[in-house]
Structures are given as C-alpha cells and as structure tokens.
Amino acid sequence: MTFAELRDFLASTMRMSHIYQPLLIKSLIESGGISTIRQLAANFLASDESQILYYEKRLKEMPIKVLSKHGIIARDGELVSLKVRKMTLEQKAEIKKLCEQKIQEFIVSRGLSTWDYRLLDDTAVSDVLRYQVLKEAKGRCALCGITIDDKPLDIDHIIPKAKGGKTVYENLQVLCSTCNRTKRDTDDTDFRKIIAEDYKEDCIFCKKSRGGKILHENDYAFATLDGYPVSEGHTLIIPKRHFSDYFDITQKEHIAVHDIIRIRRKELLRSDSSIEGFNTGANSGEVAGQTIWHCHIHLIPRRKGDTLNPRGGVRGVIPHRMNY
Ligand SMILES: [Zn+2]
Ligand SMILES: [Zn+2]
Ligand SMILES: [Zn+2]
Structure with missing residues (x-):
C-alpha cells in the first residue's frame, strides 16, 4: 500500500x-x-x-x-x-518496589476484581459461554428462527444488562442482528402505563408484581414460586398486566413470558440435577381449573419417580384419559 x-x-x-x-x-x-x-x-x-x-x-x-x-x-x-521532596535514587527505588509489592499482594488476594471489569461486560460473554449458548440454540435466532448461514447471530442478554440482567448462561440467548436491533429499539413506555392502569388492588398476583418474592422479571412478566407447589421448584410465570385469560396475552407479553420460562428452566436444571423434565401450561377458564383470575403459566419440574406413571403428562387434567 x-x-x-x-x-x-x-x-x-x-x-x-x-x-x-x-x-x-x-x-x-x-x-x-x-x-x-x-x-x-x-x-x-x-x-x-x-x-x-x-x-x-x-x-x-x-x-x-x-x-x-x-x-x-x-x-x-x-x-x-x-x-517527601528529597529522596536519593536508592530511596526512590525502594519506595517504588514497596508499592509494586503491595499491589501484587493485593491482586493475589483479591483476584482480578481489583480492577473494574464493568466495561468489559459488553464482550465479556466468554468463548465457552458463547459456545454453550449457540450450541443450545442450535445456531438459530430465538425470535425469528433464522440460522447462522443466513444472518450473523449475536449473543443477547434476555433481561438487558441495563435492567440488571447478568452475563450468565441462564440469561443469554441467540438473536440475529435484525431481531436484536428491534428488541433494542422498542419503546416500552406506553405499555408500562397500561400495566399500571390495569393494576387491581385485590389481586394477589398484581400485588406480588410490586412487592412479592420475585425470582426473575422483565418489563412485562415475572416469575415467582407457586404457593402450593406440585413439585419442588414449581414456578409461576405471570404477566404484569392484569388480565385473566391466557388467550388475551399480547405478543410482547408472550415473548416476555417465554423469556422468563427459559431463564427459569435453565436455572432449575442447573441447581437441581434430579430434574429431568417439565410440564408447562396455563388453566384458562373455571371449567379448565383456573382459580386465580390473573393469567399465569405453570412451570412444573419433574423428577424420575415423582409419580407412579407419568405417561400422558398434561393429559392428566382429565384423569381417566391420562393413560392411553
Ligand atoms: Zn431473528
Ligand atoms: Zn392481577
Ligand atoms: Zn394456577
């Protein structure tokens, strides 16, 4: 050149x-x-x-x-x-050496956290983590399903870092560049107003959304443990907006709920090796067994032997039809 x-x-x-x-x-x-x-x-x-x-x-x-x-x-x-203004060369060297020694001792005892690694965070998804997440996603965008052959794929924080999302396996997903941009550009201000307006004082899930024990949350949904767990770790994923019927869920809420389900599932699998499967679902309507009139989705961890014959799973809502 x-x-x-x-x-x-x-x-x-x-x-x-x-x-x-x-x-x-x-x-x-x-x-x-x-x-x-x-x-x-x-x-x-x-x-x-x-x-x-x-x-x-x-x-x-x-x-x-x-x-x-x-x-x-x-x-x-x-x-x-x-x-101290006047020091000989030897004295200066001695002080410098002492400073370096003190720095070394401190770094050895505290590790790299001595320095502020905040700024690395953007790219701090390590190669191992990146590989894990891409492998799990089978090389597809979690939102539109496009593959790595068609578009570059990014590792995305499901709950954004700006909202407290951590750079951990559970909170990472694969998005294509288009979906990533769309996600970033979405302005959620209006929707938050809707959530606030639909708030019901006497609804236990509305109350929980503002002051309950929350495991994970994003703008539209949160996860909390079921008060009457069917199995250990039984989790409810609840849209923040108050509405009763699962089928009234909006696309935004659906994505948000799904994001939280995936985070929670991975968390459960990591923390409890006895979990080998899940049932997930919602009860819509009294005849279907709904008792709390704020939409929620159940995530029920399943373990070998937790029931005599698990065959049929959610078919068990009509017990005599469960086994077929
Ligand atoms: Zn996409
Ligand atoms: Zn409610
Ligand atoms: Zn329920």
Whole structure:
C-alpha cells in the first residue's frame, strides 16, 4: 500500500461507526508503524475520555483523600504532590518496589476484581459461554428462527444488562442482528402505563408484581414460586398486566413470558440435577381449573419417580384419559 492509498482510504473510503479506525492508524504511526495489540489497547484507553473522567473521580474520592489525611500527599486544586521532596535514587527505588509489592499482594488476594471489569461486560460473554449458548440454540435466532448461514447471530442478554440482567448462561440467548436491533429499539413506555392502569388492588398476583418474592422479571412478566407447589421448584410465570385469560396475552407479553420460562428452566436444571423434565401450561377458564383470575403459566419440574406413571403428562387434567 502506498502513502497516497492510505491517505485516500482515510479521507474518503473509511466508514466509521466509532473513532476506532483512525485511532488505530494514528497509534501505529506514533509507534513507528508496528505495535502490540496490548500497546494499542493502552493507547485506546488513553484516548477514552469516559475512562479518564472515571479515574479522576475515583482518585478524588479515594486515594487522594486518604493519603492527604495521613500527610503523605498534598493537593492544590488539580495538582497533587508527594510531601517527601528529597529522596536519593536508592530511596526512590525502594519506595517504588514497596508499592509494586503491595499491589501484587493485593491482586493475589483479591483476584482480578481489583480492577473494574464493568466495561468489559459488553464482550465479556466468554468463548465457552458463547459456545454453550449457540450450541443450545442450535445456531438459530430465538425470535425469528433464522440460522447462522443466513444472518450473523449475536449473543443477547434476555433481561438487558441495563435492567440488571447478568452475563450468565441462564440469561443469554441467540438473536440475529435484525431481531436484536428491534428488541433494542422498542419503546416500552406506553405499555408500562397500561400495566399500571390495569393494576387491581385485590389481586394477589398484581400485588406480588410490586412487592412479592420475585425470582426473575422483565418489563412485562415475572416469575415467582407457586404457593402450593406440585413439585419442588414449581414456578409461576405471570404477566404484569392484569388480565385473566391466557388467550388475551399480547405478543410482547408472550415473548416476555417465554423469556422468563427459559431463564427459569435453565436455572432449575442447573441447581437441581434430579430434574429431568417439565410440564408447562396455563388453566384458562373455571371449567379448565383456573382459580386465580390473573393469567399465569405453570412451570412444573419433574423428577424420575415423582409419580407412579407419568405417561400422558398434561393429559392428566382429565384423569381417566391420562393413560392411553
Ligand atoms: Zn431473528
Ligand atoms: Zn392481577
Ligand atoms: Zn394456577
């Protein structure tokens, strides 16, 4: 590549979605045309204003305060100085060595949590986790079903990180780029108003949605343990909006309920190896056995031997028809 080609690329060909590309080229120029990825990352960090602001704040809140109190350093506005002014080279080396030793000891005892790994979170889905999630999804988008051959697939947090969703196996799913974008762009403000307006004071599930023991939740649904469990871990997944009939569920709620069912299922399977299957379903209408008039879906873990003859499963709602 010639100088002119590089200049043309920068001036007209380059399409930027962030400052990364010119920053990388600039860093390479500054380091004589070649650099390690680690050094490049350090240069990126030095240009990341949000990180600099973050450490300015940390510095003021913590070590500057403490060390000033002990008379070790002095702060004058934006300037910070060590109070011991005169030291020999040997003395400086000794202090530096002591500092490094203290840092090492601390990192050994605390592990990597010494540093704030928050910012890594975006990509912190480890390769192992990514593989697990993709494998489970059989290479398909969880929303539209498109395969990895047709579209790039992302690992998505089912409950978004911004809403407290964790980067753990249970909370991860595979989405195609289109579904991921749609999910992100959805504005849920109106729906929250509907949920608030439909709230019923005397409904135990409406009450639970605001102050009960909630296992998992997203904008439209939540999970809680059944008060009269059919088996250990029996969970109810409940839309937040008050309505009685399962068939009045909206698509948004359906997706939300399904998301929570999947999270809870994975959680149960992980925490209890005796679980080998599930029954899931809803009772719609009094003749079908519904007793609480706020729609809910049962997720019932099943274990070998929990009933004499499990054959037929949900067919058992009409007991003499269960065995066929
Ligand atoms: Zn999709
Ligand atoms: Zn209700
Ligand atoms: Zn029920």
